[in-house]
Amino acid sequence: MKKHVTVAPHEEHLIKDAKALVQAYPSVPLTVDCVIFGFEENKLKVLVIKSDLEYYKNHYSLLGDIVKDNEELDEAAYRILKERTGMNDVFLDQVRTFSHPNRHPGGRVITVAYCSLLNINHHQLKIHDNDLNWHSLPTLGDMAFDHKEIVDQCYSWLQKRIQEHPLGFNLLPEKFSLRELQNLYEAILAVSLDRRNFRKKFASMDLLIDIDEMEQDVPHRPGKLYKFNFEKYEKSKRKWIGIDF
Amino acid sequence: MKKHVTVAPHEEHLIKDAKALVQAYPSVPLTVDCVIFGFEENKLKVLVIKSDLEYYKNHYSLLGDIVKDNEELDEAAYRILKERTGMNDVFLDQVRTFSHPNRHPGGRVITVAYCSLLNINHHQLKIHDNDLNWHSLPTLGDMAFDHKEIVDQCYSWLQKRIQEHPLGFNLLPEKFSLRELQNLYEAILAVSLDRRNFRKKFASMDLLIDIDEMEQDVPHRPGKLYKFNFEKYEKSKRKWIGIDF
DNA sequence: TTTTTATGTGTAAAAAATACACAACTTTGC
DNA sequence: GCAAAGTTGTGTATTTTTTACACATAAAAA
Numbered sequence: 001m002k003k004h005v006t007v008a009p010h011e012e013h014l015i016k017d018a019k020a021l022v023q024a025y026p027s028v029p030l031t032v033d034c035v036i037f038g039f040e041e042n043k044l045k046v047l048v049i050k051s052d053l054e055y056y057k058n059h060y061s062l063l064g065d066i067v068k069d070n071e072e073l074d075e076a077a078y079r080i081l082k083e084r085t086g087m088n089d090v091f092l093d094q095v096r097t098f099s100h101p102n103r104h105p106g107g108r109v110i111t112v113a114y115c116s117l118l119n120i121n122h123h124q125l126k127i128h129d130n131d132l133n134w135h136s137l138p139t140l141g142d143m144a145f146d147h148k149e150i151v152d153q154c155y156s157w158l159q160k161r162i163q164e165h166p167l168g169f170n171l172l173p174e175k176f177s178l179r180e181l182q183n184l185y186e187a188i189l190a191v192s193l194d195r196r197n198f199r200k201k202f203a204s205m206d207l208l209i210d211i212d213e214m215e216q217d218v219p220h221r222p223g224k225l226y227k228f229n230f231e232k233y234e235k236s237k238r239k240w241i242g243i244d245f
Numbered sequence: 246m247k248k249h250v251t252v253a254p255h256e257e258h259l260i261k262d263a264k265a266l267v268q269a270y271p272s273v274p275l276t277v278d279c280v281i282f283g284f285e286e287n288k289l290k291v292l293v294i295k296s297d298l299e300y301y302k303n304h305y306s307l308l309g310d311i312v313k314d315n316e317e318l319d320e321a322a323y324r325i326l327k328e329r330t331g332m333n334d335v336f337l338d339q340v341r342t343f344s345h346p347n348r349h350p351g352g353r354v355i356t357v358a359y360c361s362l363l364n365i366n367h368h369q370l371k372i373h374d375n376d377l378n379w380h381s382l383p384t385l386g387d388m389a390f391d392h393k394e395i396v397d398q399c400y401s402w403l404q405k406r407i408q409e410h411p412l413g414f415n416l417l418p419e420k421f422s423l424r425e426l427q428n429l430y431e432a433i434l435a436v437s438l439d440r441r442n443f444r445k446k447f448a449s450m451d452l453l454i455d456i457d458e459m460e461q462d463v464p465h466r467p468g469k470l471y472k473f474n475f476e477k478y479e480k481s482k483r484k485w486i487g488i489d490f
Numbered sequence: 491t492t493t494t495t496a497t498g499t500g501t502a503a504a505a506a507a508t509a510c511a512c513a514a515c516t517t518t519g520c
Numbered sequence: 521g522c523a524a525a526g527t528t529g530t531g532t533a534t535t536t537t538t539t540a541c542a543c544a545t546a547a548a549a550a
Contacts, residue, residue, distance in 0.1 A: 014299040018351030021298075022274055025311050029270035030355060053266075054259040066270050070353065073344040097342045097357050099318040106263030108315065110275060112342050179527080196530075197508065204506095220527045221515045242487065244507080424496080441499075442539070465496045466546045489538085 031111045032076040033064035033147065035095070035154035036085070038120040038134050039171040042183045045120070045134040046151060047084070048143070052130060055105045056144035060135065062151070064111065077114040086126050091117045091170040095157050096150075103146045111145075115154045117170035162188055163243050166207060169228040177215050177223035178202070185245065193245055201243070207233055276356045277321040278309035278392065280340070280399035281330070283365040283379050284416040287428045290365070290379040291396060292329070293388070297375060300350045301389035305380065307396070309356065322359040331371050336362045336415040340402050341395075348391045356390075360399045362415035407433055408488050411452060414473040422460050422468035423447065430490065438490055446488070452478055 015021055036047040048060040063084050067076045073094065082088050095113045103109065125132055137155065142148060162168055168184050182198050202208055208226040215222035260266055281292040293305040308329050312321045318339065327333050340358045348354065370377055382400065387393060407413055413429050427443050447453055453471040460467035 013297065014302060015297055016299045018298055018300055018349070020351075022349060022351030022354055025274035025276075025354070026314060027272040027274045028312070029267055029272045030275070031270075052258060052260055053263055054261045055263055057259060067273070067344075069271060070346040072346065073342060073355075094341060096339060097318060099312075099357075101315040101317065104263070104267060106265075106267030109267055109270070110318075112344075177528090194509075195528090196510085199529080200531095201507095218527090219517060220525085221517080221529095223528055241489075244486075422497090439540075440497090441541085444498080445500095446538095463496085464548060465494085466498095466548080468497055 029107075029109045030067045031064050031109055032067055032073055032080060032114060033062040033111050033150060034077055034080050034092075034114045034116055035062060035151055036081070036116045036118060037137075037154075037158060037171065038118060039184055039187065040120045040134060042187060044137045044187045046137055046140065047125075048133065048135045048140070050131045051144035053105065053144065059142060059144040060131075060140070060147075061144035062147045067112075073112050073114075077112075077116070081116055084126055084132070085118065085123050087118055087123045091167060093161075095154050098146055098150060100146060111150075113150045113154060115157060117158075117167060119171060119173060121173060159189055163245065165240055166205070166228070166233060166243065169230075172228075175211060175213065175225040175227060177225055179223055181226075189245060191245065198245075201245075205243070274352075274354045275312045276309050276354055277312055277318055277325060277359060278307040278356050278395060279322055279325050279337075279359045279361055280307060280396055281326070281361045281363060282382075282399075282403060282416065283363055284429055284432065285365045285379060287432060289382045289432045291382055291385065292370075292377070293380045293385070294377045295375045296389035298350065298389065304387060304389040305376075305385070305392075306389035307358075307392045308377075312357075318357050318359075322357075322361070326361055329371055329377070330363065330368050332363055332368045336412065338406075340399050343391055343395060345391060356395075358395045358399060360402060362403075362412060364416060364418060366418060404434055408490065410485055411450070411473070411478060411488065414475075417473075420456060420458065420470040420472060422470055424468055426471075434490060436490070443490075446490075450488070 034047075038045045038047065047063060049063060051057070051059050051061040063080050065076065065080050065083075067073060071079075074092070077092055077094075078088060078090075081090055081092065093115050095115045097110060097112045099110050101108050103111070120134060137151075140148070140151065143151065158167075162185070168181065168188070171184060172180060178199055181202070182193060182195065185198070186192055207229045209229050211225055211227055213225040215225060279292075283290045283292065292308060294308060296302070296304050296306040308325050310321065310325050310328075312318060316324075319337070322337055322339075323333060323335075326335055326337065338360050340360045342355060342357045344355050346353050348356070365379060382396075385393070385396065388396065403412075407430070413426065413433070416429060417425060423444055426447065427438060427440065430443070431437055452474045454474050456470055456472050458470045460470060
């Protein structure tokens with residue numbers, strides 16, 4: 001075996017000091033914005049807060065924050081959720097990064113949008129300052145920054161995603177009736193679905209546990225209550241392709 | 246009508262100087278990395294280049310660059326494509342942002358991954374330095390940074406996306422046979438498909454134009470050539486839900 | 491001219507999606 | 521306490537989509 005080491009032509013130009021290289025890079029402020037969906041009174045809602053910029057006085061904005069040094073984006077998003085809603089262990093997914101140079105009136109800021117789904121009744125909002133509240137999606141008017149666009153894209157993302165995975169359960173109470181489940185799907189997809197076919201579909205997915213309880217305090221014949229079989233879903237995750245309605 | 250203006254409680258705390266606010270934000274270097282897929286010899290390939298960091302000597306990396314001041318992410322990605330392949334007007338889509346604090350040996354750098362599809366024969370690589378080349382996907386070994394993970398995620402994204410939209414045409418020559426089209430799908434999805442059902446499916450989508458030409462110089466009975474009906478696809482885009490194989 | 495290899499096509503069976511109606515149960519109002 | 525209103529729960533027939541599968545034909549290669 002030859003001991004001679006060949007040096008590829010480009011090796012002469014290799015950069016030795018990676019730190020110096022990175023320090024010479026321009027850099028931009030980076031934030032995370034969370035589109036947190038909830039479901040209440042058969043309506044899809046988003047958690048919003050009044051902007052604290054005078055420039056956007058009285059406009060609602062998403063819950064967001066600067067990403068800290070050495071913080072992962074996912075971490076930052078979870079931190080925001082925890083701070084504002086007290087919840088950890090919530091569904092959360094990165095959706096898209098927004099970079100328009102003028103999206104922030106104070107200069108360039110890049111933001112990464114995260115989408116989260118949670119059950120409105122499972123938690124108390126941590127702060128009631130700045131009019132933090134659940135706003136119904138269709139009646140959201142203008143928002144601060146490009147937050148309306150972010151919400152729109154997250155909503156599209158959700159509509160698509162919920163047909164591929166049974167995400168909806170994150171928005172419902174632990175125990176729910178099939179009617180509530182259907183109301184949720186109808187609200188998210190903005191369609192009306194055939195009741196019998198809807199039930200048949202979920203029955204065939206075999207992801208619901210019949211807990212042998214009935215609805216209480218409903219002004220009509222009570223329906224059966226179910227739980228979502230998270231365990232079974234986790235096991236069969238790979239096989240999920242689509243849920244068509 | 247009263248002229249008195251009520252001031253909401255939080256208005257006292259409104260931030261007037263948005264610029265000062267943003268300037269106080271910490272900031273991070275931001276790059277774009279492109280996962281550029283091509284198709285050649287019935288294999289799915291990715292455009293890669295040797296890393297110019299000594300730390301990653303002889304590792305391949307993706308084509309990427311720093312995002313410039315006031316440059317949109319999409320712009321940056323198109324710029325990289327144009328610089329390296331000479332192509333504009335290519336398919337390009339943002340996939341995901343990667344933020345692990347140690348993903349770059351020189352310190353924190355956030356990168357936004359873009360996925361692009363192009364026809365290998367439609368262009369000449371602009372630079373042959375640093376071993377820029379089309380590398381077959383399955384034989385890609387370790388890569389610099391977290392680029393292997395980025396490629397993996399873009400590949401999953403592509404597999405999913407090609408079943409929802411007929412993206413594959415971006416990877417093929419203008420004129421192609423049904424066999425070539427099927428080879429492409431088989432390569433991307435890593436499955437084998439029934440020839441008759443595949444043809445039937447595409448026939449029913451009605452997106453192929455029979456140009457009444459035959460393959461040339463193939464060592465067997467030549468097949469008919471088709472073009473993709475981009476116009477028709479654009480018109481019916483809204484109606485696309487899925488292409489299942 | 492024979493062999494090889496790939497093209498091009500149709501049909502039957504199975505599975506999935508859709509459309510649709512009625513009896514049973516509970517609350518509410520009279 | 522009875523009728524009305526409103527909702528739950530269930531099954532089947534029809535249509536559409538998906539799947540599996542075989543043979544004649546065309547061109548090139550031997």
